[in-house]
Amino acid sequence: MDYKIIIVGIGPGAPEYIVPIAKQQIDNAKVLVGSKRALETLAAPDITSKIITGDIPSVISFIQAQLYKQDVVVMVSGDPGYYSLLAALRRSFPLKKLQVIPGISSMQLAFARLALPWQAARLLSLHGRKPDKQSLCFTEGAILGILTDTIYTSKTIAELLLRHNWPRTTKVYLCARLSYENEEIIETTLENAVQTKEFSHCIMVVTA
Structure with a gap:
């Protein structure tokens, strides 16, 4: 058969x-x-x-x-x-x-939680992968959806984006443990993401 x-x-x-x-x-x-x-x-x-x-x-x-x-x-x-x-x-x-x-997907659920359309979003995975400079560059109105890991965490990615000319006040959503009882979604800025609680496995949504 x-x-x-x-x-x-x-x-x-x-x-x-x-x-x-x-x-x-x-x-x-x-x-x-x-x-x-x-x-x-x-x-x-x-x-x-x-x-x-x-x-x-x-x-x-x-x-x-x-x-x-x-x-x-x-x-x-x-x-x-x-x-x-x-x-x-x-x-x-x-x-x-x-x-x-x-x-x-967790990416799909993250955007759903934020009631944010994702057809124009730039979707990236830094989970076990190195970042591509072009995909990180700032453009007006850009939306990023990023998979993180233990090396490229919410903190290190925020630092990367700041070095690629994203404004410090750019809004960021850190979406962790989606669908579980201890789900957590934090709204912050790139500047604060460098200094606040660090997530190693989450979806990071960045809106210019």
Whole structure:
């Protein structure tokens, strides 16, 4: 049979943000691949599973072995099309083997929380990536949506933007732990973001 890899977006974190068709695929899966937290939260106790770690080749090998006998459901946080394992799967398998079910990304949820349209926003990921100078340059009316990490935090990104001529009074929203009970959204300025509470994993929305 022509078995498939079904890549499902499981949203920003809280289970209620998983779209119904994705939840249906997870519930019916015989093989699940995902983060440790996702498997602990969503996988049945006796299911065949594989934790996604930094060793991506071992994850690919596991999927290849299972794909000979059944479909494999791969859970990725947020939306599969936005910085997920999907890129590696496209490099390793024929496109006809892949079925993608979209999800709600943390970036999407951040803009929703702010009631801010994002069709014109400049979306950047500094999560495990180095910044591109051109994408950081100030332009009047620009909106940035930025994924942060432990190196490029809310503080270091604010410092970067100030060095790229963004006004010190530029409004900034720090959106942390979105969808969870301890969700936190802080409105501040670039100047204050350098001096106040630092976030290492959040969505940073900057509005010129």
